[in-house]
Amino acid sequence: xxxxxxxxxxxxxxxxxxxxxxxxxxxxxxxxxxxxxxxxxxxxxxxxxxxxxxxxxxxxxxxxxxxxxxxxxxxxxxxxxxxxxxxxxxxxxxxxxxxxxxxxxxxxxxxxxxxxxxxxxxxxxxxxxxxxxxxxxxxxxxxxxxxxxxxxxxxxxxxxxxxxxxxxxxxxxxxxxxxxxxxxxxxxxxxxxxxxxxxxxxxxxxxxxxxxxxxxxxxxxxxxxxxxxxxxxxxxxxxxxxxxxxxxxxxxxxxxxxxxxxxxxxxxxxxxxxxxxxxxxxxxxxxxxxxxxxxxxxxxxxxxxxxxxxxxxxxxxxxxxxxxxxxxxxxxxxxxxxxxxxxxxxxxxxxxxxxxxxxxxxxxxxxxxxxxxxxxxxxxxxxxxxxxxxxxxxxxxxxxxxxxxxxxxxxxxxxxxxxxxxxxxxxxxxxxxxxxxxxxxxxxxxxxxxxxxxxxxxxxxxxxxxxxxxxxxxxxxxxxxxxxxxxxxxxxxxxxxxxxxxxxxxxxxxxxxxxxxxxxxxxxxxxxxxxxxxxxxxxxxxxxxxxxx
Numbered sequence: 001x002x003x004x005x006x007x008x009x010x011x012x013x014x015x016x017x018x019x020x021x022x023x024x025x026x027x028x029x030x031x032x033x034x035x036x037x038x039x040x041x042x043x044x045x046x047x048x049x050x051x052x053x054x055x056x057x058x059x060x061x062x063x064x065x066x067x068x069x070x071x072x073x074x075x076x077x078x079x080x081x082x083x084x085x086x087x088x089x090x091x092x093x094x095x096x097x098x099x100x101x102x103x104x105x106x107x108x109x110x111x112x113x114x115x116x117x118x119x120x121x122x123x124x125x126x127x128x129x130x131x132x133x134x135x136x137x138x139x140x141x142x143x144x145x146x147x148x149x150x151x152x153x154x155x156x157x158x159x160x161x162x163x164x165x166x167x168x169x170x171x172x173x174x175x176x177x178x179x180x181x182x183x184x185x186x187x188x189x190x191x192x193x194x195x196x197x198x199x200x201x202x203x204x205x206x207x208x209x210x211x212x213x214x215x216x217x218x219x220x221x222x223x224x225x226x227x228x229x230x231x232x233x234x235x236x237x238x239x240x241x242x243x244x245x246x247x248x249x250x251x252x253x254x255x256x257x258x259x260x261x262x263x264x265x266x267x268x269x270x271x272x273x274x275x276x277x278x279x280x281x282x283x284x285x286x287x288x289x290x291x292x293x294x295x296x297x298x299x300x301x302x303x304x305x306x307x308x309x310x311x312x313x314x315x316x317x318x319x320x321x322x323x324x325x326x327x328x329x330x331x332x333x334x335x336x337x338x339x340x341x342x343x344x345x346x347x348x349x350x351x352x353x354x355x356x357x358x359x360x361x362x363x364x365x366x367x368x369x370x371x372x373x374x375x376x377x378x379x380x381x382x383x384x385x386x387x388x389x390x391x392x393x394x395x396x397x398x399x400x401x402x403x404x405x406x407x408x409x410x411x412x413x414x415x416x417x418x419x420x421x422x423x424x425x426x427x428x429x430x431x432x433x434x435x436x437x438x439x440x441x442x443x444x445x446x447x448x449x450x451x452x453x454x455x456x457x458x459x460x461x462x463x464x465x466x467x468x469x470x471x472x473x474x475x476x477x478x479x480x481x482x483x484x485x486x487x488x489x490x491x492x493x494x495x496x497x498x499x500x501x502x503x504x505x506x507x508x509x510x511x512x513x514x515x516x517x518x519x520x521x522x523x524x525x526x527x528x529x530x531x532x533x534x535x536x537x538x539x540x541x542x543x544x545x546x547x548x549x
Contacts (some may be wrong), residue, residue, distance in 0.1 A: 002141040002365060002393040003027055006127045007103075008110045008337070011039020013146030013370035013382045015091060016069065018100045020386040021144075023480060024394035029138070031129050033109040037095055038088045040150050045178055052150050052331070054084045056179045057203055061195060061224065061284045063231035065492050067377035069094055070471035071482040076495040080231050081224055107131060113143055114339040123363030142365040142393050144386070149333040149371050156329060160191075162306035163325065169309060171325040174200060180207045186323035188212070189311055191303060193219050197328030198285040204326075205296035212311070212319055216302035218277035220261045223286045232284075234468040234496065237376050239450070242434045242469075265289050271299045333371060342366065350416045354440060355431070356385055359408035364392060376433030380471045384437050388444040391479060400444070434469050446478035463489050 003026060007017045010032035021028035034051055036042055044053050060067065060082045064074040072094050078086055095101050108131040116124045116139070127138045153173040157164050163171055174196050184207045190197050193215035201213045226232035245253050258275045261282075267273040270292050273280055291297040300319070304312045310320045335343055345351070345358040346368075353359045355372045367389040370382045391400040402408065441447035453461035464473055472489050475482035 002123070002395070004029070004140045004142075005390075005393060006031065006110075006113070006125065006138065006140040006143045007146055008113070008143065009039060009146040009148070010034075010037045010104050010106075011041070011146060011148060011370075012091070012379050013144075013148060013386065014039070014104075015095055015100055016383040016386040017144045017146055017369055017390070018103050019098050020383075020390040021393075022098070022100075022103075024390045026390060026393060028103050029140075030104040031108045031110045031127075032104055032106050035106050037101075037104070038091050039148065041084050041087050041091070043084050043088075047176065052153075052175055055174075055177050055200070058084050058199070060087060062233050062377040062379075063224075063496070065470050065496055066231070066233045066237060066468060067379045068471060069383060070380070070475045071480070071484070072097065073472070073488055073495065076498040079499050080496055105129075105131065110337045111135070112339070113145075113337050115342070120362045123365040125365065142367070144367045144369050144389065145335060145338070146369045146382075147335065149373070150331045152332045152334050153327075154330045154332045155327055160303050160306060166308055167306040167322075167325070169323050169325065171327065174326060174328040175331075177326065180204055183208050183324060185209050187319075187321055188324045188326060189214060189300075189303075189319070189322050190326045190328055192328035192330070193217075193283065194281070194328060194330065195283050195285070196330075198283050198288050200326060200328060201297050202285065202287045202291055205291050211291075211297045212300050212322075213297050214300045214303050214311075214313070218267075218273035218280040220258070220267060220273050220280060220282045221264075221285050221288055222261060222282065223264065224284055225286065231496065233376060234470075234492075237433060237469050238467060239434065239465045239469055242432075351412060353402070353408040353412055354385075354388075354443070355436075356389060357402065357408070359405055359412060364402050372436070373430050374433040374436060375430070376437075376469075377471075381433070381437055381440075383471070384440045384444070384474065387446070387480060388440050391444055437469075437474070441474050444479065446474050446480065448473050448476045457486075460486055460489065468492065 005017075005021050005026050005028045007014050007021070007028050007030040010030050014030050014032065015037060018028045018030055034042075040052050040054060042053060043056060043058075044051070063080045064078055064082060065080070068074045068090075074082075074090055075093075078090070082090070108129050110127060111130050112126075112128045114126050114128075116122060116126050118124070123141065125140050125143050127140055127143065129136050129138065153175045155173050174192075177200060180203055183204050186208055187210045188204050188208045189212045190201045190204070191214045193201075193213060197213065197215075198221070201211050205211045222232060224232050226235040248256075255275070261267060261273075262275075268275075270289065288297070292299060300311075300317070301314045304314045306312070306322075306325075309322060310318050311322050311325070312318050342358065342361070345360050351358075352368060352371070356367050356369070357364050358366060358368075367385070369385050369389065370378065372378070372381055372385075374381045388400075392402060394400070403411075438447055448464060450461050450465050453464065467489070470489060470492055472482075472485045472492070475485035475488075
């Protein structure tokens, strides 16, 4: 029986893990090497102890309703997309409300996490920590590693000949970037066009003499602001859209998606992406198209090599007088405190059962929380992982037991993507949001049944199926059921509009009748979708894990 649980890290994953442990009657102790909660979202000007933090101007890419904790909605007056300061304040509110801080040991570093000699029978771990130079050894029944995947900067200098031998300018990783002041009046080359590369290029374009943005892959750009001004993820991340993705041929859904992206601006004209691209990625950035249109940012292909003061690109073009090269090339996850024999069991999250458990361990008492990159909110996925994991640790329920090792290994191999010519650990992390969260929720016995709700609460069922897949849906049934979940779902659009209603304009039209007609028309669609998904589970997923309604 698991009782004492070590939680490594007090970021988002650590906070939800502590709370979930308490709800299951477990005894968590969280070790946080810094002096405060928040993890990467706690901004600091300094690079203290090598801790990674966001840059000063960062704003969330997922809206507050789609990324809040499932039983603790964001304040209604908070904006829909949160600056890091407000998000950290939300974390503090959550920690205070559920009395989590008393379980955290701050300024305490986890030096090693190793299996005890009798692990095969006890499943216990020895955790060595250090506080103010004093080392302690602890025995825990289970360990939840919540350090995430933003740990060590990935700086592929070997892929850019001359950068560290001939180039006379400055080069740095985006981890070292805090604000624009150090780049004022300079010619800057940003390497990498992920969300960070796009954000930093736009920000630098306001003060730099010139910004060049180098990318080697096709990239589709979309805005946080979607149809009628609503948050993009609230409009796009719905069970109905997920059902269509499952129902329609992949070639057709891909074509529809490309056409939607190009309805904003033609990506091929801007040199960003082509509908013929076999590999592509998607980033969120409202300002990048205008910066390209106005010439404050110039898009370039991959860098071939660097000379003393210039960059030579693969298309043969050269940009002279480059002052700074900023690598927005992501991060490598690592667990230096975890014993090597355990780390060797998984090389990425796809080697973990459900992206959480190393399947080869004799006892399932180690969980890696948050080592997953979803197409939606990571916070929601992390909380779902923690709820399922702590239920397994606590035991006592038939659905809170893991299958045999052979079945877990088979599941891992089935879902592992094929090896590519240039495999990327970050690429291996990407998983469909609704598919993954539904899968874990089904394992934990907390996935809502839309068909049953259609018979008992049609209004709620239609809001769940056609509306945004907000985290409150996973508090309607099962362990951890929250009495406020139904109301939170039915009022989510009110909280979305609340911070915008700072100036009211007259509008005599009413949308209530339109909503009623939509509900009547949507009812047969939802019934049909529920029947099809229950009768024909999605290919590639087990009957137990498939995203059924």
